[in-house]
Amino acid sequence: MKNYRNELIAFIRGLEVPDAGVIDDDTPLLESGVLDSLAFFQLALWIERQIGGKLDPATFDLQQEWRTVRSIVAFIERWQTVTR
Amino acid sequence: MSLGYEIVRFTPEMTERVAALQTHLWSPNISRNLAYFKWKYEQNPYAGPPQIYLAMLGEEAVGMRGVFAARWQVGDQEFDLPSTCDFVILPEHRDRGLAKRIMDVALADVAAAGCPFVLNLSGSPLTQLISLGMGWRSLWPLDLLGRCPPERQLTTRLKSAVKSLRPVADAYRWMRRRMRDAWSGPGERPFARFDDLAAAARDDDIRITSSPEPDGMARLVAQGVRHDRIRHVRDRAYFTWRFLNPLVEYRFLYLGRPELEGYLVLATPRHSTGVPVLKVADLWSLRPETEARLLDAVIGWGGFDVLYVWGATLAERTRALLVARGFREAEPTASIAAPRRALMAKALADPCDWRVGGISMLDMTHWDLRMIDSDGV
Numbered sequence: 001m002k003n004y005r006n007e008l009i010a011f012i013r014g015l016e017v018p019d020a021g022v023i024d025d026d027t028p029l030l031e032s033g034v035l036d037s038l039a040f041f042q043l044a045l046w047i048e049r050q051i052g053g054k055l056d057p058a059t060f061d062l063q064q065e066w067r068t069v070r071s072i073v074a075f076i077e078r079w080q081t082v083t084r
Numbered sequence: 085m086s087l088g089y090e091i092v093r094f095t096p097e098m099t100e101r102v103a104a105l106q107t108h109l110w111s112p113n114i115s116r117n118l119a120y121f122k123w124k125y126e127q128n129p130y131a132g133p134p135q136i137y138l139a140m141l142g143e144e145a146v147g148m149r150g151v152f153a154a155r156w157q158v159g160d161q162e163f164d165l166p167s168t169c170d171f172v173i174l175p176e177h178r179d180r181g182l183a184k185r186i187m188d189v190a191l192a193d194v195a196a197a198g199c200p201f202v203l204n205l206s207g208s209p210l211t212q213l214i215s216l217g218m219g220w221r222s223l224w225p226l227d228l229l230g231r232c233p234p235e236r237q238l239t240t241r242l243k244s245a246v247k248s249l250r251p252v253a254d255a256y257r258w259m260r261r262r263m264r265d266a267w268s269g270p271g272e273r274p275f276a277r278f279d280d281l282a283a284a285a286r287d288d289d290i291r292i293t294s295s296p297e298p299d300g301m302a303r304l305v306a307q308g309v310r311h312d313r314i315r316h317v318r319d320r321a322y323f324t325w326r327f328l329n330p331l332v333e334y335r336f337l338y339l340g341r342p343e344l345e346g347y348l349v350l351a352t353p354r355h356s357t358g359v360p361v362l363k364v365a366d367l368w369s370l371r372p373e374t375e376a377r378l379l380d381a382v383i384g385w386g387g388f389d390v391l392y393v394w395g396a397t398l399a400e401r402t403r404a405l406l407v408a409r410g411f412r413e414a415e416p417t418a419s420i421a422a423p424r425r426a427l428m429a430k431a432l433a434d435p436c437d438w439r440v441g442g443i444s445m446l447d448m449t450h451w452d453l454r455m456i457d458s459d460g461v
Contacts, residue, residue, distance in 0.1 A: 017179060030217045033181035037173075037214045044213055044420045056418035057213055058222035058426055066217060 004050065004073045011046050012069075015039045025070040047072060051079045087180055089146070091189045094136035101145040102136060109172050111331060111355065119330040124459065127328070129321050130155040130164065137190045139173070139182045147173035149186045151194060151202070152459040155317040158441025162317060165440065166194060167203045169459045171211055183214060195432035201440065204428040206460030212423050215430070224448045225424040227395035229406055230414035231383065274333050274352045274360045278387030290381050291338040298323035300344040301368070308370045313397075314440060315452040330354070332461060334365070337378050346374035348382065351461050364393040365456040372401050383409055390414075396427075397453045427453065 005025070012023060017039050029035045035043060047066070048055045065075045094102070103117035110117045125134035131153035139147035150170035155162055168190065173182055194202050205226075207215060216222060273279070275294075282292055302320045309315065316322070327334050327349070337348040346369030352360040364382075369375040382391065392414060395403055415424045429445060431438065438445045445451075455461045 030184070030214070033184060036179040036181050037183045037210060038178050040217055041210050041213055041420075048420045054417055054419035057216055057420060057423050058225070058418065062213075062216040063219045 004076050005069060008046075008069055008072060012039075012043065015042060023069065026068050028067055029069070031067070043072075047076060050076045088141055089177075089180065089182060089185070090140045091182075091185050092138050092140050093189075093193070094134050094138060098136075098138060098145065101138070102148060105138075105145050105148055105172050105174070106170065108174070109170060116330060116355075123325075123328055123330055124152065125150070127325060128153050129325055130317075135166070135190070135193065136170075137186050137193075139177070139186055141177070146177040147182045147186060149190050151190055154203075154457070156314060156440070157317050158314055158443055159311045161441045163440060164197075164199055165201060165203060166199060167205055167459055169204070169206060171207075184218065187218065191430065191432060200431065200433050200436070201438075201445070202430050202432060204430075205458035207428060209421060209423050212426065212428065213420065215428055218430075220428050220430045222426040222428050223446060224396060225415070225418075225426045226453070228392055228414040228425050229395040229403075229411040230390050230392045231406075231409065231411045232388075232390040274354060274356050275335055275350075275387070278335065278350070278360075278362070278385060281385040281387045282381075285381070285385055287381060289339060290378070293336045293338070294334065296323050296327045296334075296336055296349075297338065297344065297347075300338070301347055304344045304347065304370070305368055308368065310452055312443070312450075313452040314443065314445065314450055316454075316457045326456065329461075337381060339369070339374055339378055345370060346378055348378040349456065350382065351455070360388055361390045361392065362388040363455050363461060364391065365461050366454050367393070367402070372405070375402060376405055379405065379409060392455075394425075394453065394455050396448055397451045427451075 009023065012029075012035070015035075017035060023029070023034060027034060029043070030040055044057070044066070060075075064071065066072050099118065099121060100114075102121055103114045106117045106121075107114060110120055121134075125131060125136065135151035135153070137149050137151075138145045148170065149168060149172075152167045152169045153164065154166055156165045157163070168187070171183070171186075191202065204211070204215060204220070212222070279292075298320045301323045302318065305318045309318075327336075331354055332351050333354040335350040337350070338344055339346045347366070348364065348368075349366040351363045351365040362382075364379075367375065367378065369378065391411075393406065393411065395406065395411075398406070415422070418424045429438075443450045
């Protein structure tokens with residue numbers, strides 16, 4: 001199975017945000033300011049690509065589901081399970 | 085990650101800086117931006133001092149967000165329910181945490197003023213996404229319906245596809261603003277074709293003007309208003325001020341003499357180029373046949389590329405009328421890059437019951453919402 005956690009952290013570090021080095025599984029990505037608007041938007045597009053289809057951001061609790069690396073990975077894996 | 089930025093509240097000496105910042109959003113023309121600022125923040129009958137929050141780096145304003153004052157009501161109970169708007173951060177200052185910092189200060193002020201909620205009816209896809217990430221709620225989609233002549237459908241689809249590609253969309257918007265500025269002048273008339281076609285149609289029952297009739301409109305609304313709905317205050321003062329927006333041009337269609345029986349308001353950006361995209365900013369009548377007559381006039385005359393209306397809180401009969409006349413969902417699918425336009429709200433109190441005037445905001449049928457309620461029209 002794909003290691004979404006490692007790929008997600010690598011993707012965030014690839015965004016070259018200033019504090020990417022201190023991100024752990026439970027860092028609140030948006031609330032902490034680690035990701036600003038554009039970086040978060042790029043992350044959202046990345047998540048959508050992992051899902052493999054269009055994602056309506058109004059249909060789930062985005063603040064909770066995409067709050068940390070841990071919650072994002074769980075979100076993606078849940079979607080993969082549902083759509084498989 | 086402060087990097088020397090400071091979030092400050094607007095003072096009158098900052099007006100020029102706001103106008104300059106907003107060359108990235110409102111228009112590339114500072115004079116027009118100053119006029120728009122005056123209308124939106126100083127002449128607004130529901131506003132106190134302008135509520136604008138700026139990110140400063142030394143003396144330079146590098147970002148801002150505004151709060152658009154608005155007064156709503158349920159029955160006879162009126163209350164302030166403002167909208168956030170006018171979000172800009174200069175490109176070289178993005179990705180530094182400023183969006184959240186500005187919003188936190190703005191929302192703290194709105195909460196301190198006693199407003200339990202703040203709305204957003206005009207957020208870009210980026211703003212919608214970030215807002216959701218910061219605890220805003222997408223209450224329900226605005227159900228954008230659109231109609232274009234058959235020969236324009238392919239062009240419209242191509243434009244939508246291009247716009248969904250963000251870098252291309254940014255370049256497109258920049259170029260369109262520059263073209264607007266280059267093309268604007270005494271000869272520019274965004275309603276030119278519509279006006280010519282309407283004049284040629286010679287409908288003696290429908291009056292068309294470029295200005296509102298505040299007294300007649302307010303009297304008409306008072307007769308047919310749904311008191312059990314959350315709706316914007318629509319009195320004489322509102323109608324006198326609302327359509328003075330200097331960035332938008334309007335056309336008013338009136339039916340009924342001597343008393344007004346119905347009206348329809350069309351809106352389009354004042355400095356648009358090419359055949360315009362028109363919006364049904366407002367539509368009001370006491371009878372279905374009046375509504376149909378007004379819509380049929382606009383559709384029949386043409387002179388537009390696409391005609392849009394929000395379908396979310398329309399009466400069933402009106403929605404059926406629009407569908408019968410070729411209106412279709414303009415946003416049948418949603419994605420991260422192209423979310424559906426939605427009524428977004430942020431609760432400023434915890435816990436929150438999502439009620440105003442005693443009724444739930446979460447039920448779309450409890451609202452009477454029109455495009456003219458958005459600060460973007």
